[in-house]
Amino acid sequence: MFDGGMTMSFYSINCPPIVSGIVNKNRTYYGPRFSQSMAIQISSVLLQSNEGGKLPESKKISSSSTPLARCRISNPLLSQANTVGIIGGVSVFSTLIFLEKLVWRSSRDGNECVPFVVCSDPGMSRELPFCSSYPPVNGNHSQFISNSGIVVENLRRKREFLEKSGAKCIVMPCHISHAWLVEVSDGCSVPFLDMGDCVARELKEAKMKPLEAGSDVRIGVLASDATLVAGFYQEKLQSQGFEVVLPDKATLEHTVVPAIEALNRKDMEGARNLLRIAIHVLLVRAVNCVVLASDEFHSLLPRHDPLHKKCIDPIDALVRFTIKWSQSTEKVHKQPLKKLS
Incomplete structure (x- = not known):
């Protein structure tokens, strides 16, 4: 999926798996479709390295500290004013489809790709087992309701992690997760784009x-x-x-x-x-x-x-609006962001 022009560094940490990067149109290219093996392999931190293949000092994470401390990054991974934070949903493939479309469409016509940070936890599907296939049609959603608190807490932790990582806008490309959009977005310090x-x-x-x-x-x-x-x-x-x-x-x-x-x-x-x-x-x-x-x-x-x-x-609509937000924000640089509603 990546060409040989860029060295990637992997760091495994005890906090939500993330992917972050700034895709340069001259050095990084995504294939026509993410493979299943790629989805499975994304279980740790993926950070774009510099030209020399070394991870920038501000992005290194010490392995000698406690798991909680390791999740607290003093300097954001990305500092661009138009960085998009992506909350992974129940389906990792839905997240990858959104990411693929975001990369391709934002980098067309010679433009730089939108900078992004992804936080994905495929294990969330275990909290809602039916979401991996389909829920019952008979209206019995007791598990859906009883596990809501667990899922909301899971999604809120991802949102907060992305905010600390430098995201200036949050998106959540998952239909099921949007059932808790109000709870997850409550108190968010940056715009939270609503797929609906x-x-x-x-x-x-x-x-x-x-x-x-x-x-x-x-x-x-x-x-x-x-x-x-x-x-x-x-x-x-x-x-x-x-x-x-x-x-x-x-x-x-x-x-x-x-x-x-x-x-x-x-x-x-x-x-x-x-x-x-x-x-x-x-x-x-x-x-x-x-x-x-x-x-x-x-x-x-x-x-x-x-x-x-x-x-x-809806994924296409969210991609288009995310790119529109990113491009307009990039033009005004660091002017105050207005919450989109």
């Missing part, structure tokens, strides 16, 4: 017209049941005046859940066909577009598929 707001803003700016006379613009939301129960996207879209259309129980049971099961069996074609059916069910109900609010549906539809144009991926 990013989607709602883009759809509002599109100035769509209702497909049926006398009704509001309808937006379909296709997601796992846990995301629907959280009510996250519904609330954000409704606040912008959209009518939200959700799949009914039959659609969830006979298309959405089987599609995820097919993905778990590596049956990509079967999952793709079931997803197409689920999207068609919503389109028949006169929705203008469908929000694919599920990690499992990332890149499942080919770009040339006509249905792809009828869908919006």
